[in-house]
Amino acid sequence: MCIDLWFGGLATTTNTTxxxxxxxxxxxxxxxxxxxxLDRIIGSDRLITxxxxxxxxxxxxxINESQRFTNLVPLNVPHATTRDTPERFLDENGKLKKVEELIPFSIGKRQCLGEGLARMELFLFIxxxxxxxxxxxxxxGLPSMDKSSISRIETRLFSAVLKRRR
Structure with a gap:
């Protein structure tokens, strides 16, 4: 059971990131x-907590939008947006708002046991x-955004250039 929990959390968090x-x-x-x-609020390269x-x-x-778009296990009811809404998780004052329809960890008996840990890991790493x-x-070039898979959505391999800030 511990191995199932470890690999279940590791794969999904890595894939979402x-x-x-x-x-x-x-x-x-x-x-x-x-x-x-980050520059306005953190203002340095200190570790974010x-x-x-x-x-x-x-x-x-x-992060919420990434989880919404990723949809790691595409076995749920098909859904789509009817218009472009890039900042759907912010209110008119720029504050984070709760969107009840975002349930990347499922609900009820099948809800992810590691939701709290996964949310913390995603925030800290990203x-x-x-x-x-x-x-x-x-x-x-750009990474592929192809999500054609039957059981699990995984990114294709891609390369990028990292430049240290500050």
Missing amino acids: TWAISFVLQNLEVQDKIHQE TADKNDLPYLNAY SNFFNRYQISPSKN
Whole structure:
């Protein structure tokens, strides 16, 4: 059981993080907004902790959008948006808002037991990654966004260029 929990959490968190980075490569202006928020709130290359989470609404909205778009286990009811809504997780004041329809960890008896841990890991890794690095596409081009799979959505291998910030 412990091995199942370990590998279940490891694969999904890694996969979500990889998709999140792929999305930024497709939308570099999102990275600019993340960097602006990090520079304004954190202002250094210190380690970001969970205590910083509530002060970074744009970054949290980006993580939510990454989870929404990734849809790691595509066996649920098919769904789509009817219009472009890139900042759907922010209210008119730029504050993070709860969107009840976002349930990347499922609900009820089948809800992910590691939801709290996964949310913490995603926040800490992604926030510290973008606080320390600027990422850009490599000469090989943008990562594929193809999600054609029957049971699990995994990113295709891609390369990128990392540049240390500060």
